[in-house]
Amino acid sequence: MPRIALIGGNARPITTAHELGVDVVLVHEEGRYEPDFADYCSRILHAPIGDSAAILEVLRPLHAEQPFDAVLSATEYAAIAAGEVADALGVPGTTARTARALKDKAETRRLLDEHDLSPIRHAMVASEQETADFAESVGGRIVVKPADGVASLHVHVVESREDAATAFKQLREAGYTRAIAEEYLEGPVVSVDTFSHRGRHVVFGMSEYQMNDRFVEWEVSTPSRVAAPHRAELTELVGRLLDVVGLTDGPAHSEFVLTPTGPKVLESHDRFAGSGAPELVRRACGVDLYRMFLAVQLGFEELPQTSPVNDHGAAIRFFTPQPGTLKEITGLDTVDALVLTVPPGEAKGNIVPLLSRTREAEVVVVITRHPGDTLPELRSVKDCSSGYVIATGKDADEATAICERVVDQICFHVE
Incomplete structure (x- = not known):
């Protein structure tokens, strides 16, 4: 039986491995995965999924007993660490060099420039002044974002020196001392x-x-x-x-x-x-x-x-209720869709929980929120955390229309 170490991620690769007869040793963070993961893994080990040293510490003894055929990850948060672990154990997997080249947006741009591929104007900036100077050199709007950012977090559009000051102040408050500035692509x-x-x-x-x-x-x-x-x-x-x-x-x-x-x-x-x-x-x-x-x-x-x-076409649309305290959700009992509800406390930051169960119907509603929950402002993809509608149609236009119709039938009452 093939044996893999899987670092982080959601349920789908794990259930698929079970279907294929693959032995999975999962490394994940305690409390960050769904309870039924244990039904499909031979072992679950706890370690920070971005810390290659910690992951190696828990995997080396198992690799010595029975070598892994691959070290894999399907989540960006663990990509570099998974590459470093695969390199250290000498088993297949995306190399740490490739993972870093994709994670570090400045390195991606450097490689693209080196090969004259899709060139755009860009620069690393470390202050409001450098950001404003770059914007003036471009002569138009720019985007400033962390070089290693994820989930649309801390992305700022800059059109003036005042924008540059605001953007870098917020980046610094978020813990970033340097960022990548790029020309705005229309x-x-x-x-x-x-x-x-x-x-x-x-x-x-x-x-x-x-x-x-x-x-x-x-x-x-x-x-x-x-x-x-x-x-x-x-x-x-x-x-x-x-x-x-x-x-x-x-x-x-x-x-x-x-x-x-x-x-x-x-x-x-x-x-x-x-x-x-x-x-x-x-x-x-x-x-x-x-x-x-x-x-x-x-x-x-x-x-x-x-x-x-x-x-066919397919679409997913997230519920985007107003921020505040959720009082109730109405419309779920009349909507023409399979409705699934995540028990309180089990979403664990995953914006598409129960994804494997959405295969059960062409139109599925997944609700992750409950009365009393605090709903966030939509500042990053992570905030798409109230649930979603996923649908199949004869084409993408029909699928998006189905999602829109279902979303319109369901109301999040927020105080």
């Missing part, structure tokens, strides 16, 4: 989901977003309508991007802005896209990326030669 944002094996990259999904003014994605749909005219160019660009950063195996989630002069790289990650995107891909074209995550990398199955055809 156009819709789309993502490209790929899977790679031995250096060959295949596109499995192209999605588009609805976002608020803080770049928080509250709706994702696939296949992307706005990306369709650029599909060939995006496919070539994402392959070159993954080659530049050295990613040869496993999933990747790359984001692009469709500017008036063509697609430009926004950023990329050596993981699945968030917001339930792998389930959207499965609903749209029938490909199970979570199964591929193990079956291809462990040699059970071959990576398809070509991208699949989208027979």
Whole structure:
């Protein structure tokens, strides 16, 4: 039986491993995973998932007893640590070098510049003055964000010296002393989901977003309508991007802005896209990326030669109630959908809990909040934590329309 060490992540890779007969040793943080994970893992070990030394301490004895066939992670928070552990144990997995190249947005830009790929104006900044000077050199709007940020946190649009001062003050208060400043890219944002094996990259999904003014994605749909005219160019660009950063195996989630002069790289990650995107891909074209995550990398199955055809469309839309104290939720008893509720205290920061159970119906509502809960302001993707609707349609337009209709029927009464 193949044996893997899985660092962090959600339930889907674990349940898929169980289906494939793969022995999983899970390393996770206590209280940060769903209780039924224990039903699918031979061992669960507790360690900070971003601390490679702590992870190695708990895994080395088990590796000595029975070597792991791979060390994998499907979450960005553990990507570098998982790479360092795989390198240290000498087993397959994304290398720490590739994980760092994708995690560090400045290093990603450096590599892109080195290969003259999707160049944009950018600079590392360490003060309000440097930020304002860069904005003036660009001659227009810029974006300032942490070089190693995640989940749309602390992203600031700067159009003036006053904006630069405010942005860097907030970055410093959040603990950042340096940030990356980039020219503002005009156009819709789309993502490209790929899977790679031995250096060959295949596109499995192209999605588009609805976002608020803080770049928080509250709706994702696939296949992307706005990306369709650029599909060939995006496919070539994402392959070159993954080659530049050295990613040869496993999933990747790359984001692009469709500017008036063509697609430009926004950023990329050596993981699945968030917001339930792998389930959207499965609903749209029938490909199970979570199964591929193990079956291809462990040699059970071959990576398809070509991208699949989208027979359907799929969408996920998060509930975005006003911040405050939740009094009650109405409309759940009349909505035309399967309704699932996460017990109090079990969401654990996962914005798409119960994702594996959403396969049970074409339209599913997942509620994670209960009366008395405090609902946050929508400042980052992490704040999309009140639940979601996921739906399949004949195309993406129909899927998004279904999600909108269901969301409109459900009311979060907030004080």
